[in-house]
Amino acid sequence: MHLKPLAAGLLSAAALVSLTGCVPNAPADPASSLAVSSTDSDCTVSGASAASGPITFDVTNEGERVTEFYLLADDGLRIVGEVENIAPGTSRQLSVVAQPGSYFTVCKPGMIGEGIGQTAFEVTGEAVEVAADDQAAYDEAVTSYTAYLRNQVSELVPLVEDFTTAYKSGDDAKARELFAAARVPYERIEPTAEAFGDLDPKIDYREVDAVAEGLDWTGFHRIEKDLWQPQPGDKNSDDTDAFLDWAPSTPEERTAYADQLVGDIQELADLVNGEEFEISIEDITNGAIGLLDEVATGKISGEEDWWSGTDLSDFKANVEGAEVAFGIVEDVARAKGDDGAAIADSISTEFTALNDLLGSYGSYEEGFTTYRDLTPDQVKELSTQVDALAEPLSQLTTTVLGLQA
Known part of the structure; x- marks a missing residue:
């Protein structure tokens, strides 16, 4: 999570209505x-x-x-x-x-x-x-991706409810077990959540982000720090003393954090399922690019899940979300001629390579390697592969819109 809303709390579902249109090839x-x-x-x-x-x-x-x-x-x-x-x-x-x-x-x-x-x-x-033929393809892609978003929030709600129930009851072992899985659907659709003003800050801000913007720190990562509590000598992701002024949450505070996260996730689900919710073709393509940006700036550095070390699970979810978005518009890109087909081929090849590399570090079912156990060379290899995918993926929006020269 890295996008910071420009005016928290002032962006509604109607704001997702596209203010831009698409032109012929x-x-x-x-x-x-x-x-x-x-x-x-x-x-x-x-x-x-x-x-x-x-x-x-x-x-x-x-x-x-x-x-x-x-x-x-x-x-x-x-x-x-x-x-x-x-x-x-x-x-x-x-x-x-x-x-x-x-x-x-x-x-x-x-x-x-x-x-x-x-x-x-x-x-x-x-x-x-x-153009009529472009519009039909765009409409089909938007319908498909909207259904995907709604399916992901339907999976997210019960996962977060189970996770927070364990947390507020004091069953930390169970909550730690459920933490990464509860985040997967959210990470797959993160750019959509970020479009709703202050929801993403409340759900997914890291401590350093909240402090920088003077916000109350709540959500997944506030709970994460309770479940993997810092010890004397530990550092925050901004290299400050993690143990300074730190106190575990009381049972009452745990209940408040848990209930707020459940409520915020439910609000996200309600907005995505609302009648006013709309997306554009650019939301799909730029969303794919944004998800890979999330990997490049947070997951690849290990700063996202600083306490649990479950960054590779988030990494995988971001990549999956980007790949779904690409898959939904892939035929549109290929219809834009030889250049479009070449870009689609390159994106597909690099997704395969990145998924294969990630697969060498585990899976959702078996768990992923804890981020702090990766060697510098392994982190560099992952980063290089992300960059290899980012280059052709950055051309997806212009390709789908027929803007390639």
């Missing part, structure tokens, strides 16, 4: 490409407007902290598109197909807080129409 107009410079103190976009249709923001991180870039709706809250985990000195692209209207751009160095440099951005011209 045609190369992007070079004039729709804008350069973005993100520093630790500013967010500069090379233009304040663009014509409706395909727009690509080439984001370069010229600061010293990992950054994110967002295109927001006219209320300054709803996320139209985002690209995250842009390391210092590197560049990433955000591609959208925008309808006429008013938007905002903003960067978030350090990936915390409300962001900096929020600037008005106008999209001019006529509404973008969608």
Whole structure:
């Protein structure tokens, strides 16, 4: 978990309604490409407007902290598109197909807080129409992925209920046994949960994230620290003294943390199953990319499940979620010609290689190697394979939307 909402609590199910459209298979107009410079103190976009249709923001991180870039709706809250985990000195692209209207751009160095440099951005011209054959394929993909999301939350609810029941009753051995499994459906659909404002912070923030944003620390990882309690000399993920000011939760506090997590998970399920819940084709493709970003920034470093060491289970779930999203749009990508087929082949090959490598460290049924038992060479091998998949996967959105030149 790394995406930090720009305005916690103000994003509803309706915010998932797509503010962008899709266009027929045609190369992007070079004039729709804008350069973005993100520093630790500013967010500069090379233009304040663009014509409706395909727009690509080439984001370069010229600061010293990992950054994110967002295109927001006219209320300054709803996320139209985002690209995250842009390391210092590197560049990433955000591609959208925008309808006429008013938007905002903003960067978030350090990936915390409300962001900096929020600037008005106008999209001019006529509404973008969608080719009938493309629309039919997009509609089918959206229907399929929506069903997948709803199935995952239906699995998540009872798993979290069983986990929290053990935790608040004091059966720590049972709760530790259930912890990783309870997180799997959540990790498979994490970008969807992150779209609902303050739900992801309440459910899945690590301690360092909550402290950085001045939030009450609750959710999975608050319970995790109770179940794998720090000992004198232990360090938090930010290298601070984990034992300082630490006290195990009282039975009353355990009940409160458990009940809140159950309630927050149920709220997520209700939102995903609600009549107003909608996603776009870009939500699917960008979600796949976002899930691999989760692996690259949290799981691969062992910072996600700092106390339990169950990061590889989350790692596997993120990869599974990304692979499902890719599988749902794979035929659409292949229909975009030889380039689309080549990108789909490359993505498929790299998914197989990554799954094979992960399989050498265990499974959900047998358990995975504890993260702290991995050697530096093993971590590097996993990281290299994630990078090998990230390169073609980063082209999935533009390929599916027919924006490849």
